[in-house]
Amino acid sequence: MATKYKDYYQIMGLERGAGADDIKRAYRRLARKYHPDVSKEPDAEERFKEVGEAYEVLKDPEKRAAYDELGTRWRPGEEFTPPPDWTPGRAQTQGATFTDHARFSDFFESLFGGFQQTGRTAGPRRGPDQSAAIELTLEQAFAGSLRTIELATPQVAADGSVTIAHRTLQVKIPPGVLPGQHIRLAGQGTPGTFGAQSGDLYLEIHLARHPFFAIEGRDVYLNLPVAPWEAALGASLKVPTLAGAVELKVPPGSQSGQKLRLKGRGFPGSPPGDQYVTLQIVNPKIDSEHTKNLYRTLAREMEFDPRAGLKV
Amino acid sequence: MNIVAWDDPVLGTHEVLACTDLDSDTLTMFIREEIVQPHGSGPSDWAFSLAMVMRVKQARRLQRDLELGAHAVAFALQLMDEIGNLRSQVRRLELLALRDVSDV
Numbered sequence: 559m560a561t562k563y564k565d566y567y568q569i570m571g572l573e574r575g576a577g578a579d580d581i582k583r584a585y586r587r588l589a590r591k592y593h594p595d596v597s598k599e600p601d602a603e604e605r606f607k608e609v610g611e612a613y614e615v616l617k618d619p620e621k622r623a624a625y626d627e628l629g630t631r632w633r634p635g636e637e638f639t640p641p642p643d644w645t646p647g648r649a650q651t652q653g654a655t656f657t658d659h660a661r662f663s664d665f666f667e668s669l670f671g672g673f674q675q676t677g678r679t680a681g682p683r684r685g686p687d688q689s690a691a692i693e694l695t696l697e698q699a700f701a702g703s704l705r706t707i708e709l710a711t712p713q714v715a716a717d718g719s720v721t722i723a724h725r726t727l728q729v730k731i732p733p734g735v736l737p738g739q740h741i742r743l744a745g746q747g748t749p750g751t752f753g754a755q756s757g758d759l760y761l762e763i764h765l766a767r768h769p770f771f772a773i774e775g776r777d778v779y780l781n782l783p784v785a786p787w788e789a790a791l792g793a794s795l796k797v798p799t800l801a802g803a804v805e806l807k808v809p810p811g812s813q814s815g816q817k818l819r820l821k822g823r824g825f826p827g828s829p830p831g832d833q834y835v836t837l838q839i840v841n842p843k844i845d846s847e848h849t850k851n852l853y854r855t856l857a858r859e860m861e862f863d864p865r866a867g868l869k870v
Numbered sequence: 871m872n873i874v875a876w877d878d879p880v881l882g883t884h885e886v887l888a889c890t891d892l893d894s895d896t897l898t899m900f901i902r903e904e905i906v907q908p909h910g911s912g913p914s915d916w917a918f919s920l921a922m923v924m925r926v927k928q929a930r931r932l933q934r935d936l937e938l939g940a941h942a943v944a945f946a947l948q949l950m951d952e953i954g955n956l957r958s959q960v961r962r963l964e965l966l967a968l969r970d971v972s973d974v
Contacts, residue, residue, distance in 0.1 A: 589936050595928055596950065610935070684888060739876050742889075742920050758889050760924075772965055775958060779965045807974055817971040834966060 561639075561664040563632035566612035566625060574626070578617070585613040611662050621670060628669075640668050682754035688747040693764045694731065696771055696778075700800040700825060702733035709759070711748055729761065734826040736776070737765045771800070776831025778824045783840045784808060799823045799833050806835060814839040879909040879917035886918050890926050896933075896940070897926065903944035905929045 567574055570584045591597060592606040599605065615621045632638055692707060707729055710722050727746060735741070740760045747757030765773065772779040782797060792810035796803045799820065806818065816837045824831020844850055887894060894913065900906060901916075906925050908916040918926075929943045938946065 586937065593932070593935055595931055596946075606935075687889060735876070740920060740924055742923070774961050774965060777962070809972070815967065817966055818974045819971050821973060834971065836966075 561637075561668050563634060563636045563638035564608070564612070564663065564665045565632075565634045566615050568634060569608050569612040570616065572616070574630075576616075581613070581616045585609065585617070589613075607663075611666050614662070615666070615670075625669065638665060638668070644669070682752040683750055684754050685748035685750040685757040687757040687760060689760045689762065691764050692729070692731075692741075692761045693766050694735070695766050696768045696773060697800060698731060699735050699737075699763065699765055700733065702735075703731045705729050705731055707761070727759075731763075735763045736825065737763055737773075739763050770798070773825070776825040776827045778831060778833040780833065780835050781838050782806075782835045783838050784812070786839055786841060789813065789837060789839050797835060800825075808837065812837055876919065876921050879919045879922075881918045881920070881923060883908075883913045883916045883918075886916075886923055886926065889923060890930055892926065892930055896930075899940040900926060900929055900943070903940045905940070905944050905947060 567576070570576075570581065570588065572580060572584055576584070588609040589606065592599060592602045592609060594603045594606055597606070615625050628641070688709070688711065690707065690709060692705065694703065694705075698705075705728070707727050709725055709727060711725065727743070729741065729743065731741065740762050743759040743761065745756045746759035749756045770780060778800060780798070782795070784793070784795070788795065788808055789812040790810065792812070793808045795806050795808055797806040797820070801823065804820065804823065806820065808818070814837060818835045818837070820833040820835065822830045823833035842849070844853065881889075883894070883897070886892075887897060890897070892900075898913070901908065906918065906922040906929075908918045908922060910916040925947075929940075929947060932938055932943050932946055933940065936946075
């Protein structure tokens with residue numbers, strides 16, 4: 559099977575002659591930088607998988623020697639097929655420390671013949687958990703919803719071949735879920751071996767961007783356009799919330815940027831979140847002599863210098 | 871299909887060990903380090919919420935992938951929480967732009 563060659567030394571930023579301590583140090587440094595639980599780098603997960611795979615090979619003298627035997631004929635990303643005399647499965651993965659949801663690359667598989675966890679004897683074993691992300695609208699997250707999701711699960715046959723099974727699940731999303739939270743579907747993960755129970759499926763909640771609401775924690779934020787006279791004179795306005803429109807009293811003399819709070823109108827919880835409304839004064843389009851005259855009258859009748867504080 | 875609320879303590883010790891692939895000593899060590907604080911007085915009646923289970927899974931990943939001891943995991947999580955709270959605070963302030971807020 560042709561795969562893409564990986565330069566494990568380059569991935570770890572190491573020379574070919576690096577010692578075991580250098581390898582461990584490089585791994586720890588890169589793992590701290592790219593660990594998906596810690597890192598904010600956009601490609602952290604991918605980089606962490608690469609680093610974990612490189613460490614898996616280089617920390618193990620047997621696997622490292624086998625890898626070094628390949629020499630320096632290939633460049634990273636170049637088409638790679640193991641040499642004809644290569645014995646698949648040599649130096650198989652033992653004692654893997656790598657993260658549970660990671661998978662090694664085809665390149666690794668072509669060299670070391672499959673991921674075997676150690677210390678496990680063949681026999682019934684609970685299937686691994688599966689993770690998936692589910693994107694909801696803000697309204698769906700707020701009110702709860704019924705969603706249909708499609709999952710692809712790898713299934714290993716008795717002869718070791720892997721097929722992908724597709725299945726559909728209906729998931730009831732409870733009201734008030736927040737981004738980053740998970741929903742656990744017990745027994746819906748990867749099937750166990752020899753009749754053991756399946757793992758669980760964890761769905762991580764992602765929220766789609768909303769055209770006018772923003773959310774932080776349980777609080778909801780909204781910019782509310784108001785006319786100059788509504789801000790000046792005060793008004794009772796209809797404002798959207800996730801639970802439906804409510805009346806909002808804009809106090810007389812309000813300014814653009816002023817914040818008003820609708821207590822308890824955010825996401826449900828104990829306590830529930832609030833909705834913050836930021837007033838944005840929007841000027842009407844002045845497109846007729848009549849409207850211009852209205853403004854001219856205002857300018858003439860009012861003694862108002864918005865730049866008085868600037869002393870110019 | 872078993873769906874549980876995020877904060878409800880509904881999972882027992884046995885179930886948490888099965889779904890995190892941890893041994894009971896490590897879980898006990900995590901609890902001693904206050905990485906999670908389950909309801910109940912001991913392993914036989916500990917009850918974990920789903921949020922706690924995800925926390926235990928995260929602690930396990932950090933322990934294994936970064937080769938950390940339980941105390942270092944607890945410290946790392948504490949700092950990560952702090953960073954998360956500060957990021958959240960920054961975002962709140964950006965959304966509110968530091969103006970006075972009136973209740974209506």
